[in-house]
Amino acid sequence: MKIGIVVYTWSGNTLSVAEKLKERLDANGHTADLVQVKVVGERQQGARDFELDTLPDIDTYDGIVFGAAVEAFSLSPVLGAYLKKIGSLAGKKVGCLVSQQFPYPWMGGSNAIRQMRKLCKAKGATVVGSAVVNWAKSRREKTTKAAIERLAGLF
Numbered sequence: 001m002k003i004g005i006v007v008y009t010w011s012g013n014t015l016s017v018a019e020k021l022k023e024r025l026d027a028n029g030h031t032a033d034l035v036q037v038k039v040v041g042e043r044q045q046g047a048r049d050f051e052l053d054t055l056p057d058i059d060t061y062d063g064i065v066f067g068a069a070v071e072a073f074s075l076s077p078v079l080g081a082y083l084k085k086i087g088s089l090a091g092k093k094v095g096c097l098v099s100q101q102f103p104y105p106w107m108g109g110s111n112a113i114r115q116m117r118k119l120c121k122a123k124g125a126t127v128v129g130s131a132v133v134n135w136a137k138s139r140r141e142k143t144t145k146a147a148i149e150r151l152a153g154l155f
């Protein structure tokens with residue numbers, strides 16, 4: 001299956017999980033591309049005023065994993081804006097990934113996933129699963145491993 005992993009990352013945390021996911025998907029016999037959503041110029045940490053750069057083309061993927069950070073108990077507004085702007089996701093299997101710092105999913109991760117699922121469904125996607133990675137040092141390795149198992153197992 002041709003799979004796109006489409007992430008927005010500010011400090012590289014979500015990106016590093018996405019890199020491991022790509023390795024796993026490729027090892028499982030898929031063809032996975034890792035593409036980043038970018039803004040024009042530098043974005044200040046947490047800024048809500050930004051301009052999306054050229055959108056990565058995702059038409060060719062059968063499956064997509066979208067990923068981003070939790071910001072202020074919500075999905076990063078950059079990925080939110082991106083998901084509102086893209087075309088149809090009809091016929092595509094979609095997984096959702098978020099990373100967060102605080103220890104429990106109810107501290108933003110679950111809400112961010114809910115928002116991401118809703119935006120993807122509004123574009124016609126079949127959302128098949130999701131994962132929250134916790135970046136606190138004591139939980140990072142365990143939650144990253146679990147997220148990769150979960151998301152790679154969707155395709």
Ligand SMILES: Cc1cc2nc3c(=O)[nH]c(=O)nc-3n(C[C@H](O)[C@H](O)[C@H](O)COP(=O)(O)O)c2cc1C
Pocket residue numbers: 008009010011012013014015045046047068069070071072073074099100101102103107108109135
């Ligand atoms: C402006 C801002 C707001 C944040 N808000 C939350 C939050 O509400 N809950 C949480 O658990 N982590 C929060 N974080 C931490 C990030 O979600 C976490 O560091 C994430 O792994 C960053 O991913 P990235 O490097 O891919 O952007 C916030 C970080 C920033 C910069």
